[in-house]
Amino acid sequence: MxxxxxxxxxxxxxxxxxxxxxxxxxxxxxxxxxxxxxxxxxxxxxxxxxxxxxxxxxxxxxxxxxxxxxxxxxxxxxxxxxxxxxxxxxxxxxxxxxxxxxxxxxxxxxxxxxxxxxxxxxxxxxxxxxxxxxxxxxxxxxxxxxxxxxxxxxxxxxxxxxxxxxxxxxxxxxxxxxxxxxxxxxxxxxxxxxxxxSGPVRDFFEMLGLMARPLVCVFVLTAFLYVLVEQALGSWLPTFNNEILKLPAAMSVQVTSIYAFCLAVGRLSAGYVMRRMNWYPVMNICVLAMGAMVLLALPLTQNVALDPNVSWSTAPVAAFLFPFIGLFMAPIYPGINSVMLSSLPKHQHAPMTGLLVIFSALGGTTGSLITGYVFGRFNGHFAFYLTLVPIGLMLASLFFFKRHVDRNAG
CATH class of the missing domain: 1.20.1250.20 (MFS general substrate transporter like domains)
Known part of the structure; x- marks a missing residue:
């Protein structure tokens, strides 16, 4: 080859x-x-x-x-x-x-x-x-x-x-x-x-068998909540930039690249950090920082005036600040995946990955649907403030995930 x-x-x-x-x-x-x-x-x-x-x-x-x-x-x-x-x-x-x-x-x-x-x-x-x-x-x-x-x-x-x-x-x-x-x-x-x-039928029952384990249930819930937040923000940030921050359509899309850049930097740097620190405090710091970023940046998006001549140098500060939430989000998903898979024997990695894909996809869809509904029914500010709910639940699920990981190791 x-x-x-x-x-x-x-x-x-x-x-x-x-x-x-x-x-x-x-x-x-x-x-x-x-x-x-x-x-x-x-x-x-x-x-x-x-x-x-x-x-x-x-x-x-x-x-x-x-x-x-x-x-x-x-x-x-x-x-x-x-x-x-x-x-x-x-x-x-x-x-x-x-x-x-x-x-x-x-x-x-x-x-x-x-x-x-x-x-x-x-x-x-x-x-x-x-x-x-x-x-x-x-x-x-x-x-x-x-x-x-x-x-x-x-x-x-x-x-x-x-x-x-x-x-x-x-x-x-x-x-x-x-x-x-x-x-x-x-x-x-x-x-x-x-x-x-063994065929797809047996694979399916292996996946159901994994779901009976509390460790796996807490893990897929944590992954679901993470992807819900990531996709809610990623899918609706261009529209938020356009309607709430009054940016032109093209610029609304381009500014969202900051969010993707922060996710990239966070993912690439996470490996270095995770090799030197215990995963649980790192995950907690990341989740708390996500919530803090929402509370810090969203008030700056209120009452933004329309500027027909807006440019990168005159755009609202929130347009550049809010996407930095991606820097703190990025390590969570690969971090919990690594912890979960390393807690299982290798022959169970495939069905576990199947569950991860399914619940990640469901989380992404749920996040986009809820955010789109709230965005249209109320406003973009409320839709993005609502992400504090799954962020808070993620903090709780990490606590129970850590407890079950320790029990499994023992």
Missing amino acids: NKKRILLALFLIYFVFAILLNSVGTVILQVINNYGISKSSASVLEGFKDLPIAIVSFLVASWLPRLGYKKAMLIALAIVACATLAMPLYPAFGTAKLLFLCVGISFALVKVSVYSTIGLVAADRKQHAGITNTLEGFFMIGVLSAYWVFGYFIDSDHPQSHSWLNVYWLLSALCIFTFVLVLFTSFDEHEAAPPDS
């Missing part, structure tokens, strides 16, 4: 999906402006993305090795290439729903395939860790790129313009290029050939 070419293909795949997955907030803003969709209705786009990820991730775990990782990647890229082409050709809210449905289904195929392929090309554990970290780094670069790529195509002077849809020609071309690269790259998957497998 040409390992460098395979890795290039994997990085490009993750880069493309990072842009598509994290464009939900931008698309929510644009469908509200373009098609007159209500905020509560637009919030369902998160569900069209997350629910297929949860459902398909569970279903593919048993049969994907038989299908083949390369074939799964090609199918996923072909699906999203067609879906992105449909966006400018058939501009409608229904097409946006179809796009994220396709992205969710495809990412479920990609996530299992990409991580499984890393195991085939890595020579040892250190190399595996290095490749995985680089892959996640590319994902965060894609997240950051999404805000600027979409922001470039948005016409702030004409909010109802469909010019932003031209970004999908670029994304479709990137999907096609990656498809061709994967197609003509040789994958040796003989080591991944499955033995007599």
Whole structure:
């Protein structure tokens, strides 16, 4: 196998999906402006993305090795290439729903395939860790790129313009290029050939068996609450910037890249911190800092006056301050995942990861739906203040998670 070419293909795949997955907030803003969709209705786009990820991730775990990782990647890229082409050709809210449905289904195929392929090309554990970290780094670069790529195509002077849809020609071309690269790259998957497998039915009952353990229940609740907050803020921050902070549409999207940048910095620095400190105080400090950031930044967003000539130098301070909540959020998710998986024998890591994917997807959908409803029914300030509820619950769930981890270790 040409390992460098395979890795290039994997990085490009993750880069493309990072842009598509994290464009939900931008698309929510644009469908509200373009098609007159209500905020509560637009919030369902998160569900069209997350629910297929949860459902398909569970279903593919048993049969994907038989299908083949390369074939799964090609199918996923072909699906999203067609879906992105449909966006400018058939501009409608229904097409946006179809796009994220396709992205969710495809990412479920990609996530299992990409991580499984890393195991085939890595020579040892250190190399595996290095490749995985680089892959996640590319994902965060894609997240950051999404805000600027979409922001470039948005016409702030004409909010109802469909010019932003031209970004999908670029994304479709990137999907096609990656498809061709994967197609003509040789994958040796003989080591991944499955033995007599237990099948999806037994896998399902193994997952149900894990859910009977208090440790697992508290863990999935904590993960659910975290993703609820992360997606509530990430999906609705562009709209918050536009409507509450009175920023132009393009700038509203671009400023949100600060949030993604802070998540990236937090994730990259978390490994260094977690190797030197106990995980529990770090998690508590992060959760408390999240709540403090909400209480500190949101009062600064009150009564912002419309400035038709607003620029980066004259934008409200809150536009730059509030996204820094991502710096404190970032270490929580990988931190609790690492603690949970290291508390289980290795043969239970796969069903545990399946549960994590399902509850993470449900948390993301719930966060976006609740925030969209409250945003539309009341206002953006109240919607974002409401995140203090799951943040407080997260603090409590971490306490019980720590207790059950210690009992499990004993």
